[in-house]
Amino acid sequence: MENxxxxxxxxxxxxxxxxxxxxxxxxxxxxxxxxxxxxxxxHTTALKNINFKVHRREFVCVIGPxxxxxxxxxxxxxxxxxxxxxxxxxxxxxxDGPCRQRGMVFQGYTLFPWLTVRKNVMFGLEMNGATNEEAxxxxxxWLELVGLEKFTQAYPHELSGGMxxxxxxxxxxxxxxxxxxxxxxxxxxxxxxxxxxxSHLLEIWRNIDITILFITHDLDEAIYLADRILVxxxxxxxxxxxxxxxxxxxxxxxxxxxxxxxxxxxxLEALIHPAEKTEHKDEPDVHIPSRMIRFVNVxxxxx
Amino acid sequence: xxxxxxxxxxxxLSSRRKKGLAVAxxxxxxxxxxxxSYVPFIWHPMMKVSEPGDVDYFQVDMLVDKVTYRxxxxxxxxxxxxxxxxxxxxxxxxxxxxxxxxAFYTAFTTPxxxxxxxxLHQSLWQxxxxxxxxxxxxxxxxxxxxxxxxxxxxxxxxxxxxxxxFRYLPAPAFGALAVAVLGIYxxxxxxxxxxxxxxxxxxxIANTTRKLDYSLLEAAMTLGTSxxxxxxxxxxxxxxxxxxxxxxxxxxxxxxxxxxxxxxGTSSGITWFITQQARYEHFDNVYAAILMIGIIGxxxxxxxxxxxxxxxxxxxxxxxx
Numbered sequence: 001m002e003n004x005x006x007x008x009x010x011x012x013x014x015x016x017x018x019x020x021x022x023x024x025x026x027x028x029x030x031x032x033x034x035x036x037x038x039x040x041x042x043h044t045t046a047l048k049n050i051n052f053k054v055h056r057r058e059f060v061c062v063i064g065p066x067x068x069x070x071x072x073x074x075x076x077x078x079x080x081x082x083x084x085x086x087x088x089x090x091x092x093x094x095x096d097g098p099c100r101q102r103g104m105v106f107q108g109y110t111l112f113p114w115l116t117v118r119k120n121v122m123f124g125l126e127m128n129g130a131t132n133e134e135a136x137x138x139x140x141x142w143l144e145l146v147g148l149e150k151f152t153q154a155y156p157h158e159l160s161g162g163m164x165x166x167x168x169x170x171x172x173x174x175x176x177x178x179x180x181x182x183x184x185x186x187x188x189x190x191x192x193x194x195x196x197x198x199s200h201l202l203e204i205w206r207n208i209d210i211t212i213l214f215i216t217h218d219l220d221e222a223i224y225l226a227d228r229i230l231v232x233x234x235x236x237x238x239x240x241x242x243x244x245x246x247x248x249x250x251x252x253x254x255x256x257x258x259x260x261x262x263x264x265x266x267x268l269e270a271l272i273h274p275a276e277k278t279e280h281k282d283e284p285d286v287h288i289p290s291r292m293i294r295f296v297n298v299x300x301x302x303x
Numbered sequence: 304x305x306x307x308x309x310x311x312x313x314x315x316l317s318s319r320r321k322k323g324l325a326v327a328x329x330x331x332x333x334x335x336x337x338x339x340s341y342v343p344f345i346w347h348p349m350m351k352v353s354e355p356g357d358v359d360y361f362q363v364d365m366l367v368d369k370v371t372y373r374x375x376x377x378x379x380x381x382x383x384x385x386x387x388x389x390x391x392x393x394x395x396x397x398x399x400x401x402x403x404x405x406a407f408y409t410a411f412t413t414p415x416x417x418x419x420x421x422x423l424h425q426s427l428w429q430x431x432x433x434x435x436x437x438x439x440x441x442x443x444x445x446x447x448x449x450x451x452x453x454x455x456x457x458x459x460x461x462x463x464x465x466x467x468x469f470r471y472l473p474a475p476a477f478g479a480l481a482v483a484v485l486g487i488y489x490x491x492x493x494x495x496x497x498x499x500x501x502x503x504x505x506x507x508i509a510n511t512t513r514k515l516d517y518s519l520l521e522a523a524m525t526l527g528t529s530x531x532x533x534x535x536x537x538x539x540x541x542x543x544x545x546x547x548x549x550x551x552x553x554x555x556x557x558x559x560x561x562x563x564x565x566x567x568g569t570s571s572g573i574t575w576f577i578t579q580q581a582r583y584e585h586f587d588n589v590y591a592a593i594l595m596i597g598i599i600g601x602x603x604x605x606x607x608x609x610x611x612x613x614x615x616x617x618x619x620x621x622x623x624x
Binding site (some may be wrong): 077078079080096098100104106110111112113114115123125127128155156157168170171175181281 | 525535536
C-alpha cells in the first residue's frame with residue numbers, strides 16, 4: 001500500500017468540488033473563540049482561539065483526543081453554553097442561546113419518552129406554532145425519509161438505538177435548521193448499526209439542503225463522512241489542522257482501503273496520537289510484561 | 304430446582320413464584336398469630352376461669368394470671384373447699400384470629416350501641432373524607448410548588464430553606480392551634496393532615512422534578528422551545544409518571560396522620576370507633592378496625608398502581624413491576 005501518498009493531494013474532481021464549496025455562502029463562522037471554565041481550583045481553558053468557516057451544504061467533522069473541548073465547541077454553537085471570547089456567527093448573526101436554526105442531535109438520543117415517534121418528530125413544529133395538519137404532513141414525509149413510517153405510533157423505549165437516532169435526526173431536520181450539529185451521534189451504537197447509520201446520514205445529506213457539523217472520535221467515521229476535518233488538540237483545545245479530505249465522492253465503504261483514505265488516516269493518527277500520549281500521563285502506565293508466567297499445561301496451546 | 308434457584312441475587316422470579324410469595328407474605332404473620340392463639344403451650348400467660356369454685360371473686364370467663372390462679376387453687380385445696388377450674392388463655396388484648404374475623408363481619412352488621420352513634424361504615428366514610436380533603440388541599444399547593452421549585456432555582460431557594468425547617472415541626476403539635484382557628488369539627492383534622500403532608504410533598508416533588516434528564520430540556524431548546532413553554536411541554540410531561548408514584552407514597556403518609564388528626568377536637572371517624580371499642584375492651588373490634596384501615600390503604604394503592612400503568616404506557620420502569 002502506498003502509505004507515503006500525500007494526504008493533501010487531490011484529484012482534479014475533488015479539487016473542483018472543493019472550489020465549488022468555497023464559493024458557496026458561509027453558514028457558520030467562528031472567529032477567535034475562547035472558552036474558559038471557572039472552577040474552584042481556578043481557570044481551565046477549554047477552547048483557545050478557534051477559527052473556522054463552514055459553507056452551505058458542507059459536511060465538516062470535528063475530531064480530537066478527549067479533553068480537546070470538541071463537546072464544548074458544539075454546545076457553544078448550539079447555544080447551550082456561553083463562550084468567553086471571540087465570535088460565533090450563524091449567517092453573520094452572533095449565536096445567543098439555543099434556537100431552531102441550529103438543530104442538534106445528541107449521543108444520548110434525548111427523545112421525549114412520553115411522546116410517540118410521530119409526536120417526537122412533530123415537537124419542534126408544534127413549538128413553533130405550526131398547525132397540526134401542516135405539521136402532520138411534514139412529519140410523515142420525514143418519517144418516510146428515515147424509514148420509520150411503520151413505527152410512527154411506537155414509543156421511544158420500544159426502539160433500537162439506531163432507530164432512536166433516526167428519530168432524533170428526523171426531529172431536528174423537520175425544523176429545517178440552517179445547520180445540523182451532531183455530537184458523537186453514533187458513539188453508543190454497535191459497529192454494524194453505526195456503519196449503516198453513516199451511509200444513511202450521507203444519503204440524507206445528499207438529498208436535502210443541510211449543512212452538517214459532526215463531532216466524533218472515530219477517525220474512519222470522520223474521513224468517511226467529511227468534506228473537511230477540523231482536528232483539535234487538547235489542553236487547551238486549539239485547532240491543529242483543518243484537513244480537506246481527498247477521498248472522492250460519492251463515498252462508499254470500499255474506499256476505506258483506498259490510498260487517499262489511508263493517507264488521510266495516517267495523517268490524523270500522527271496528529272492525534274502524540275496528544276494521546278501526553279494525556280495518558282494522568283493514568284498510571286499499565287505495563288504488560290513481555291514474558292508471562294504460564295498457568296496452563298504446556299500442551300494446551302491456543303495459538 | 305434446588306434452593307439456590309430461589310436465591311439468585313437481584314434476579315426476577317417467575318410470575319407464579321412471585322404470586323405465591325405475595326400470598327405467603329400475608330400467610331406468614333397470620334400463621335404466627337394462629338400459632339400463638341391456638342397452641343395452648345405457646346405463651347398463654349393467663350387462665351380463663353370456667354368454674355369459679357369457692358373463690359369469692361372469680362367469675363366465669365374471668366381472666367386471671369397464672370400465679371394468682373395457682374395461689375387460689377392452693378388456698379382452696381388447703382381449706383378443702385370447691386376447686387376452681389380454668390384453661391390457659393391469652394391476654395384480652397390479643398384476640399384469636401377467628402374472633403377478629405367475626406368482629407370484622409359483625410362490625411358492619413351491628414347497629415351502633417348508642418342512639419346517636421355511628422355505624423362502622425359511617426365512621427370509615429368520615430375518615431376517608433378527611434383524608435381526601437386533606438390530601439387534595441395539600442396536593443393543590445404542594446404539587447405546583449414542588450414542580451416550580453424543581454424547575455426554577457429561584458423558587459427553590461426562596462421556599463425550600465423554610466420548608467426544610469418547618470417539616471421538622473410535628474404536625475400534631477399544631478392540634479390545639481388548629482382547633483382554635485378552625486373549630487372542633489373536620490376543619491382542624493384536615494389541617495393536621497395538610498400540615499403533615501404538604502411540607503414533605505413539596506420537597507419530595509421538587510427533588511423528583513430535579514431528576515428529570517436535563518438533556519431533554521436542552522433538546523427541546525435546540526428545537527426552538529421557548530423558556531416559558533419548557534415547563535408545560537417538557538418538565539411536566541417528563542416528570543408526570545414519577546410524580547404520580549410520589550403521590551401514591553405520600554397518600555400513604557397522609558393515612559398515618561389520620562389517627563392523630565381524628566383525635567383533635569371532637570373525636571371522629573375510625574379513630575372514634577377504635578377508642579370507643581378499646582374503652583369497653585372489645586379488642587377484637589379494635590383489630591378489625593385497624594385491619595380495615597390496612598385493607599383500604601392497600602387496595603387504594605393497588606388501584607392507583609394499576610391506573611398508573613394505563614395512564615403512562617411509555618414508562619418502562621413502571622410497566623416492569
